[in-house]
Amino acid sequence: MKEAAGSCTHMRGCEMYGLFGSQTLLEAWKERFCHGDYTKCQRYVRTLRGERVPATLLPNGMDLPSMGKS
Numbered sequence: 190m191k192e193a194a195g196s197c198t199h200m201r202g203c204e205m206y207g208l209f210g211s212q213t214l215l216e217a218w219k220e221r222f223c224h225g226d227y228t229k230c231q232r233y234v235r236t237l238r239g240e241r242v243p244a245t246l247l248p249n250g251m252d253l254p255s256m257g258k259s
Contacts, residue, residue, distance in 0.1 A: 196223055196224050196227070197222070197223045197224075197227035197230065197233055199227075199232070199233055199236055200219075200223050203223075203232065204242075204244040205218070205232060205244075205246070205247065205248070207244075208244070208245065208253055218247070218248055221248070222248040223248075229248075230248040231246060231247075231248060231249065231250040232246055232247075232248055233248075
């Protein structure tokens with residue numbers, strides 16, 4: 190996909206923002222996806238496809254609870 194210009198149109202109401210206790214970590218995700226190439230955000234992609242978007246789905250496609258677990 191071509192790099193997106195501007196910010197994601199789905200930022201308003203994105204459930205992902207409430208998942209982070211750390212503003213620093215949230216800002217890093219927002220910089221990379223929400224204000225970067227949001228067309229690669231799996232939350233955005235699934236929304237466009239009409240698929241369910243789990244609240245814990247991160248933009249890179251990983252599930253937040255499964256991160257760091259072996």
